[in-house]
Amino acid sequence: MANKAPQIPNIAEFIHKIKSGEIFSDIAKEITESQLWTSAFRHGYADTPRNRVLQIASNVWLHLHPVKMHRHALRIKFTWCMGGITFLLFLSTVVTGVILMFYYRPVGEYAYYDMKYLQYDVPFGMLMRNMHRWAAHAMVITVWLHMFRVFLTGSYKPPREFNWVIGVFLVTFTLLLSFTGYLLPWDQLAMWAVTVGTNMARATPFLGNEGPFAEYVGVTPRYDARSLLIGGSLVGPPALLRFYVLHCIFIPLIAGALMIVHFWRIRKDGGISGPL
Amino acid sequence: MAQAAAAPKKKVEGVPEKLHVWPYLVRLEFLCALVTIIALTVWSIVIDAPLEEAANPTKTPNPSKAPWYFLGLQDILVYFDPWFAGVVAPVLIIVGLMLIPYLDVNPKGNGYYTYHERKVAIWVYCFGFLVLWIALIIMGVFLRGPGWNLFMPWQYWDPHKVVALVSVDLPYAFGFRDYTWSAIFGGGVLLAYFGIGTGAYFFMERKALKSVGFLRMLLKIQLALIMMGIVIKIVLRIGFNIKYIMVTPWISV
Numbered sequence: 311m312a313n314k315a316p317q318i319p320n321i322a323e324f325i326h327k328i329k330s331g332e333i334f335s336d337i338a339k340e341i342t343e344s345q346l347w348t349s350a351f352r353h354g355y356a357d358t359p360r361n362r363v364l365q366i367a368s369n370v371w372l373h374l375h376p377v378k379m380h381r382h383a384l385r386i387k388f389t390w391c392m393g394g395i396t397f398l399l400f401l402s403t404v405v406t407g408v409i410l411m412f413y414y415r416p417v418g419e420y421a422y423y424d425m426k427y428l429q430y431d432v433p434f435g436m437l438m439r440n441m442h443r444w445a446a447h448a449m450v451i452t453v454w455l456h457m458f459r460v461f462l463t464g465s466y467k468p469p470r471e472f473n474w475v476i477g478v479f480l481v482t483f484t485l486l487l488s489f490t491g492y493l494l495p496w497d498q499l500a501m502w503a504v505t506v507g508t509n510m511a512r513a514t515p516f517l518g519n520e521g522p523f524a525e526y527v528g529v530t531p532r533y534d535a536r537s538l539l540i541g542g543s544l545v546g547p548p549a550l551l552r553f554y555v556l557h558c559i560f561i562p563l564i565a566g567a568l569m570i571v572h573f574w575r576i577r578k579d580g581g582i583s584g585p586l
Numbered sequence: 587m588a589q590a591a592a593a594p595k596k597k598v599e600g601v602p603e604k605l606h607v608w609p610y611l612v613r614l615e616f617l618c619a620l621v622t623i624i625a626l627t628v629w630s631i632v633i634d635a636p637l638e639e640a641a642n643p644t645k646t647p648n649p650s651k652a653p654w655y656f657l658g659l660q661d662i663l664v665y666f667d668p669w670f671a672g673v674v675a676p677v678l679i680i681v682g683l684m685l686i687p688y689l690d691v692n693p694k695g696n697g698y699y700t701y702h703e704r705k706v707a708i709w710v711y712c713f714g715f716l717v718l719w720i721a722l723i724i725m726g727v728f729l730r731g732p733g734w735n736l737f738m739p740w741q742y743w744d745p746h747k748v749v750a751l752v753s754v755d756l757p758y759a760f761g762f763r764d765y766t767w768s769a770i771f772g773g774g775v776l777l778a779y780f781g782i783g784t785g786a787y788f789f790m791e792r793k794a795l796k797s798v799g800f801l802r803m804l805l806k807i808q809l810a811l812i813m814m815g816i817v818i819k820i821v822l823r824i825g826f827n828i829k830y831i832m833v834t835p836w837i838s839v
Binding site (some may be wrong): 342359362363365366372373376377378379380381383384386388393394395398399403422425426429433437439440441442443444445448450454458461462463464465466467468470471472474476478480481482485488489492495496497498499500502503505506507509510511512513516518521522523530544545546583584585 | 603604605606607608609610611612614615618619622623626627629630631633634635637638639640641642643646647650651652653655656659660667668669671672674675680683684686688690693694695697698699700704707708711735784796807812827837
């Protein structure tokens, strides 16, 4: 074995490196040139035009953005930042909502007591519930403001007409998400607000038992638009389960899919609107 | 390009029109997210979400209110039957909003703030959003008490407040006592409202007919007449104690 003599570290040089701080750049170099690092991060972090492009283009989360944009679209005075804040609030409700789902059972006998348990016994349970509720309420307001801003800047005009239509769907789903969640605490506030809201469905023309022309269709209180929505003739445990499933699975999936289309189309329609 | 002058107010020398999203936009988004999350967290620490007593189907609170964002719709229940206020009106709002890009063919004001280049559009939207939606919500949250009666903020919410129901239907106010003739009169008033409104609009905008198109103009004026009709009905009810315009066994407006 023609073995090399083991390198004996030069103590003096080593101490010099520590003293001068050179050791840090050595360690950094060792890490950033390792196979593990270079496999995860495909480009350097130095502030070069190339890295600025790659930072967006090679990142799955950031590549919803274009690589470059007009200066005017950066101004908060123009965008109010409301679309982005709405999305952030949606994400906050997803995170806090998943945590709440660990403790909450959508069953008539348990739901209210699970709320009490969440509030008094679960560590940070009250905070999670507060964040979930306030983010949801805030989201309703920010999505309205976003829509208002888009109208005032005429951003629904060609070529962005269809993205406005998707946006109106998203506003509607935001309200439906909030409304279905409103029932879940299973307290007096929840039950009666949802009773008032869903009572409207029984006035649906043709399809609601108290609506105009219902007698020609033959719907009954147990078999009409309202009973389809709440699974019975009054807001009871079946309504709780239905609203839970709609709130946690059905509407978030549809709203999420529409959000992807909404964001993607901003780019495809030429980026954030601006003076041509 | 008058608007181009308004966009980059302070033209910084040497800064190009197009900027890299990293770092200029991403850092802004990060800051916005930081502020929002901090505000949400502080708010959630300070103010607790409400939790009342357990749901009880035998104990109806008075007033029973929908979630706050629907209180504008609940408030027009005073003036309209549930089939309109609770079903048709929300559908019309959603469909009407979706139609905006296809009905507003004014090419000006695309991508910048302007009032002068699209006065009508701004007025209609602001009226619908700020008055018919937001103001009614504020009224529904703060001013509607037991029995959905109107209470000023300094008034006690008296559940036994008696409000005389003195409203009459429009045909009755005009002296019609016969059921059939009342329905015919009421239907005639509605038809005349939409007919004359549509006719007047088409006459006034006859020059635009070719460029805008018949269907667009028809839809536009119908939506506008319905929106104005809601306001007219509110005024008739509050100012003149009119309940319905038209009463039939099937449907009343």
